[in-house]
Amino acid sequence: xxxxxxxxxxxxxxxxxxxxxxxxxxxxxxxxxxxxxxxxxxxxxxxxxxxxxxxxxxxxxxxxxxxxxxxxxxxxxxxxxxxxxxxxxxxxxxxxxxxxxx
Numbered sequence: 001x002x003x004x005x006x007x008x009x010x011x012x013x014x015x016x017x018x019x020x021x022x023x024x025x026x027x028x029x030x031x032x033x034x035x036x037x038x039x040x041x042x043x044x045x046x047x048x049x050x051x052x053x054x055x056x057x058x059x060x061x062x063x064x065x066x067x068x069x070x071x072x073x074x075x076x077x078x079x080x081x082x083x084x085x086x087x088x089x090x091x092x093x094x095x096x097x098x099x100x101x102x
Contacts, residue, residue: 005056017060019053029057 007021017026033054036042043049 001059003056003060005053006060019049019057022048024048026057026060029054030061033058 005020006017006026007019008015008017012018013023013025018024019026019029029049032042032046032049033039036045039051039054042054043051
């Protein structure tokens with residue numbers, strides 16, 4: 001895996017990894033990738049970026065994440081279940097009706 005678009009200079013951007021000697025940190029590139037739902041729009045609005053820049057930024061950041069198993073409490077699934085209303089139906093099943101006029 002070749003990461004040739006990363007530059008780290010202690011005297012620039014507080015030594016944060018930047019993209020191709022620009023004052024654009026990899027952190028910012030990853031934030032932009034997360035913010036824009038479509039990469040085409042991201043590249044159009046940030047013409048200094050290239051598709052390979054985004055790919056390498058994501059790979060670089062991923063190297064800092066450890067794979068680990070997180071133990072969850074036995075009842076963790078109950079938090080995701082929809083709550084039942086007093087009539088026994090789930091909130092998502094309720095139908096909306098306009099308030100009656102007074």
